[in-house]
Amino acid sequence: MSPLENYLLQAYLDGALDESEESAFELLLLERPDLAELVEADCALRMGLGGQPKQSAGEDQPATEAEAREADAERLEKPDTVVPMSRGKRVGGGGWLSLAAAASVALAIGTGAGFSLRNEGPGLQSAAVAYVDQLRDASAIVKVPLPAEGAIVLMVPVPSVDPCTATVEIRQGDKLSLRAQAQPDQLSQVSLVMQRQSVNLGEAEVLVSCEGRLIGEYPLEFVAR
Amino acid sequence: MVDSGAETGLAGKLEESDVLRCLPGVRALLLRRTGDPELTNDLAQEVMVAVILAIREGRIREPAALTAYVLQTAKNMLSMHRRKMQPVAVGELPEVEPMWSERPRSPLEHCEEAQLNAMALAVLEELPTDRDRAIVRGYYMDGREKPELMTRLGLDRIQFDRVISRARGRMRDLLHKKLNEETGSVRGASSSGVCSSQSQEARR
Known part of the structure; x- marks a missing residue:
């Protein structure tokens, strides 16, 4: 192992790399079992001595609950803005299906934070999550269970290593087409909000493109939950 | 030995067994992020199944693209786990079992x-x-x-x-x-x- 690799390994384990550097190092890890062994040994040493795993640089969670509350309050104060959910630590023990806002828009736009709803009222509204799961069975038509009514958070993978603003389009036959642009989160997911009545049960197609280039095409079927 | 990608010729130059080469690295990065060897093992297996499916279906053909795809898949699997989401559709890959049972082992x-x-x-x-x-x-x-x-x-x-x-x-x-x-x-x-x-x- 070269001194540079040793330096990068230590920085990776210290959580001192930014997100892109961390991804670059993890690509190297996949190619280099000798480095992977040292990461594993580091984790084993920590576990053996009773320590907690270090936070990954890519997990931009607030350090404390107070910080999380403050961050959420700041977002809520901005008029007509998107309201990301806290992804990591939960404030007040609420589940992440409790979404802050009434999602009356047919299809809201996800932000870099991953989750978003337009803030149109003081109340909370629950939402069902539907996931376009292309990883497990890409050739089949994925069945996406939907509730009878209410808001739905549709999570769509953006299969691109390069950063891009993804355009996501949901098509159902010739008549229905919903479209939104969103920044994928650090895990390459966009989370879009729609009302249940915006789509019909039955076959649909989710198309994902970056800068006009089609990069994902997911045939699916909306079924009753 | 199971290597259906090579047998069917669907995978081009990339073979399904190539995924195993990435396994130590996948485990390492998952372990660092989770601190849980058992969860790491489960997620690593999920990653392997997902990537093998991608190879089988021709979504990855070039060996050079493998590591980037594996890394993204590992991040996605971790994300799904953190969001407590169950996959909507599960691909059946019974033939992966023998391959997984003979994977490079982790000391942990x-x-x-x-x-x-x-x-x-x-x-x-x-x-x-x-x-x-x-x-x-x-x-x-x-x-x-x-x-x-x-x-x-x-x-x-x-x-x-x-x-x-x-x-x-x-x-x-x-x-x-x-x-x-x-x-x-x-x-x-x-x-x-x-x-x-x-x-x-x-x-x-």
């Missing part, structure tokens, strides 16, 4: 908690000075930040990293020893060319 798969604890304490005891032990205790046991420990112990970064690196290397050696003891006792029961060669490669 053979270690009970008490054994891991004993190894870590042995590493700590082997360190030559009290200062070195204070560094390792502070860093791994108490979870203190590096700058804080460096200031408290009057060390520069190079001195600090050298001690940590030595402890980590020793832990790796002990884990290797443990793995060799375990695999030595079962060697012969599994003789897959692909997986055993991958395993040797992983241990080099």
Whole structure:
């Protein structure tokens, strides 16, 4: 192992790399079992001595609950803005299906934070999550269970290593087409909000493109939950 | 040996068994992010199944694209786990089971908690000075930040990293020893060319 690799390994384990550097190092890890062994040994040493795993640089969670509350309050104060959910630590023990806002828009736009709803009222509204799961069975038509009514958070993978603003389009036959642009989160997911009545049960197609280039095409079927 | 990608010719130059080469790295990055060996193993298996499906369906054809795809898949799997989501559709891949059972093993798969604890304490005891032990205790046991420990112990970064690196290397050696003891006792029961060669490669 070269001194540079040793330096990068230590920085990776210290959580001192930014997100892109961390991804670059993890690509190297996949190619280099000798480095992977040292990461594993580091984790084993920590576990053996009773320590907690270090936070990954890519997990931009607030350090404390107070910080999380403050961050959420700041977002809520901005008029007509998107309201990301806290992804990591939960404030007040609420589940992440409790979404802050009434999602009356047919299809809201996800932000870099991953989750978003337009803030149109003081109340909370629950939402069902539907996931376009292309990883497990890409050739089949994925069945996406939907509730009878209410808001739905549709999570769509953006299969691109390069950063891009993804355009996501949901098509159902010739008549229905919903479209939104969103920044994928650090895990390459966009989370879009729609009302249940915006789509019909039955076959649909989710198309994902970056800068006009089609990069994902997911045939699916909306079924009753 | 199962290698349906090569048999069917659907995978082009990339073979399904190539995924195993990435397994030590996948496990390492998942373990660092989760700190849970059992969860790491489950997620790593999910990653392998997902990537094999992608190869089978022709979504990845070039070997050069494999690592990037594997990394993204691992991140996605971790994300799905954190969001407590169950996959909507599960691909049936019964033929992956034999391949997975002959994967390159991780030493942590053979270690009970008490054994891991004993190894870590042995590493700590082997360190030559009290200062070195204070560094390792502070860093791994108490979870203190590096700058804080460096200031408290009057060390520069190079001195600090050298001690940590030595402890980590020793832990790796002990884990290797443990793995060799375990695999030595079962060697012969599994003789897959692909997986055993991958395993040797992983241990080099």
